[in-house]
Amino acid sequence: MLVLSRRAGESIAIGDDVTITVLDVRGDVVRIGIDAPRSVAVHRTEVLVQVEASNKAAASPDDDVVSSLSQALRKPADEAEAGDEDDRPTA
CATH class of the missing domain: 1.20.5 (Single alpha-helices involved in coiled-coils or other helix-helix interfaces)
Structure with missing residues (x-):
């Protein structure tokens, strides 16, 4: 497992077409956004x-x-x- 630290507004790219972005961090809750093609099940x-x-x-x-x-x-x-x-x- 790859473990990365990210701050709000920072992203992680997976392959050529999936991007995970940290949207907000509040206490122990992290909101993330996932940008992926419809063919990728999330x-x-x-x-x-x-x-x-x-x-x-x-x-x-x-x-x-x-x-x-x-x-x-x-x-x-x-x-x-x-x-x-x-x-x-x-x-």
Whole structure:
């Protein structure tokens, strides 16, 4: 990790098209501005972590939900097989 000290109004260039500027420093709060192309994703880390956790939770259903869905999908197949045996012609 590169650690730099900057004062209000000073900037840091990242590559050819990203500039981070220190806008204001008040106590333990630093306001920064980021100038980057729209193709570069810029997110606050705490928000990104929360979104990732939410996406994982949404993509991972409870075991009870999976079990009931599995039973619901098997039930019509079991009923169809039972119906097939009754429809067989007798010799």
